Amino acid sequence: MSKITASRKKRNRGYIEGYKPNAKTRQLLEQAQVVLQEYRKYWPLTCRQIFYRMVGAHGYDKTEAAYGRLCHHLANARRGKLIPFEAIRDDGVTTYSLGHFDDRDAFLRHVRQLGEGYTRNRLAAQHVHMEVWCEAAGMLPQLHRVAEWYSVPVYSSGGFDSLTAKKRLADRICAMEKEAVILHLGDYDPSGVSIFDSVAADVTAFVEADRPHGLVSVEFERVALTSEQVHDNDLPTAPAKATDSRSKTWTGGTCQLEALPPNVIADILEEAIKRRINWMQFVEDLDAEEQDRVMIGGLLPAPESMGAV
Incomplete structure (x- = not known):
């Protein structure tokens, strides 16, 4: 039996004390x-x-x-x-968090914090449901900061072509019982565009088959990256991969989403969300949210009843 040994190559572990690069x-x-x-x-x-x-x-x-x-x-x-x-x-870690508490007081503190930070779902009363999907999982925190104010959820589309993911998306849309718009951000290349088109067609077919009534629909909008954005922002491009069979019908170069500056991506996404918002309803929800927070505050356990904080 062969013996498995660790690599002899020295790799950094933990902090590098006294780090002095050349x-x-x-x-x-x-x-x-x-x-x-x-x-x-x-x-x-x-x-x-x-x-x-x-x-x-x-x-x-x-x-x-x-x-x-x-x-x-x-x-x-x-x-x-x-x-x-x-x-x-630079992580791709998936985490399952636990809704467990050290004791009763910890739970009550948690409840009070939830109440004090209560935020109404500002998308619930809108005429359209929106979701943001992005190829690059590492960009989710940036996109979430843009979309959170509007209560628009953000997903990583690394498994966007998964049959399970597509069916779950279609099920969410049908459960909303209204129009839905999927705002997608991904690389500008034959593979990315082809997958986007395929997913849009597949999810649409599921929605049309399972929707409870004719007012339920889904629209897919490729927010970024587009050929116009590559040109307008003078982004660096590379030839399409010869090994990709879809390259045969591709014209021009390819470009990665992350070539767009973060501020430009944020502006593009926010504009796409704002175009869909009914602002009268949005302001009403903000007012109602404040009233809800006051009422919830009166129902929360008093700080003195929760033990030491």
């Missing part, structure tokens, strides 16, 4: 820190977003090898405490 790496990290500071309000950024900003602003090589080097140095800089961990998101 001059060339320091220059690279200084450029990355300029990008992070410029887009501070959109943290966490993905490594790919930092990469594209450096390609455009600092002439960094637009190659996968250069991207790999940047990711390596960014990881070391975080371990070395030169860059805050919360500035970058």
Whole structure:
């Protein structure tokens, strides 16, 4: 039986104490820190977003090898405490949280916090249900900050072509019993566009078959990335992959969503949401939310009855 041994290659574990990158790496990290500071309000950024900003602003090589080097140095800089961990998101972790409490007092504190932070679903009374779907899971926190004010949920579409995901989406739409709009953000390439078109057709077919009445419908809008946005923002492109059979009918280059600056993506998404909002209803919901919060506050357990906080 062969013996399995760990790699002899030394890898960093935990923090890097006394991290001192060489001059060339320091220059690279200084450029990355300029990008992070410029887009501070959109943290966490993905490594790919930092990469594209450096390609455009600092002439960094637009190659996968250069991207790999940047990711390596960014990881070391975080371990070395030169860059805050919360500035970058590079995880793909799925978490199942537990609604458990240390004791009764912890539960009562939780209930009071929920009541004090009560927010009405501002989409519930609108004539249309909206959802945001994005290929890049790392961008979800940025998109959530835009959509949260309007109570629009945000999903990662990494499994967008999953039959289960498509059926669940169709079931949610049918349960809403009204029009639905799916706002999608993804790469501009043959694969991304083809999957988007296929999913739109598949979900629409499920909705039309299962809807409780004719007023239930679904519309898919590709918010980003489009050929017009690539052109208007002078984004870097690459040839379509020759190994992708869908490239045969593709015209022009391809481009990744993360090539768009974070602020531009946020503006594009917010505009797409605002176009669908009934503002009279929205203001009514904000007023009702405040009244609800006052009423809920009167029903909550008093702080003194909850033990030490």
